[in-house]
Amino acid sequence: MASEAGAHRRKSVGKPHKRSTRHKPRETREHASGRGYNHRWARFRLSFLSRNPLCEYCAAKDRIVPAAICDHDMPHDHDPALFWDNTFTALCKRCHDSTKQRMERRYSGDKLLDAIKAAKTKR
Numbered sequence: 662m663a664s665e666a667g668a669h670r671r672k673s674v675g676k677p678h679k680r681s682t683r684h685k686p687r688e689t690r691e692h693a694s695g696r697g698y699n700h701r702w703a704r705f706r707l708s709f710l711s712r713n714p715l716c717e718y719c720a721a722k723d724r725i726v727p728a729a730i731c732d733h734d735m736p737h738d739h740d741p742a743l744f745w746d747n748t749f750t751a752l753c754k755r756c757h758d759s760t761k762q763r764m765e766r767r768y769s770g771d772k773l774l775d776a777i778k779a780a781k782t783k784r
Contacts, residue, residue, distance in 0.1 A: 706731040713751035718780045726753045732761060734777050750777065757778055 707733045719726040728751035737743035752761060764776045 666750065686742075700760055709749055710751060715751065716753035716756055717750050718756040721783045726755075728752055729754050730757045733758055734774065736765060759777060 678761050710728055714728060716724075716726045716728045730752045732752050733744075734748040734750055735743070737747060752763075760780060762778075764773060764780070768776050
């Protein structure tokens with residue numbers, strides 16, 4: 662038996678996780694329909710994914726993975742003018758949640774577009 666009360670506590674490994682400052686907490690964000698994700702977006706998304714059924718990042722790596730997400734190449738930051746004036750990419754959830762999010766944290770503007778273009782290019 663341990664001689665001290667805290668003897669069996671886990672020791673922290675590495676640095677503590679830093680919370681993202683880019684996005685607002687869910688409780689303070691506007692509802693999805695208020696951010697532009699309405700019936701018009703739903704129709705566009707279905708149309709886009711029917712024309713682009715495979716993840717573009719996976720296809721560049723010769724992997725056949727169905728796309729589930731119609732993603733804005735450039736973050737629109739909930740600006741209605743930028744919401745539709747944008748290019749889109751068909752992505753699987755894995756690529757959207759990892760590769761694309763990592764690119765958005767590292768780059769902005771033209772560097773982000775270059776990174777997206779590179780991810781879509783067959784290697």
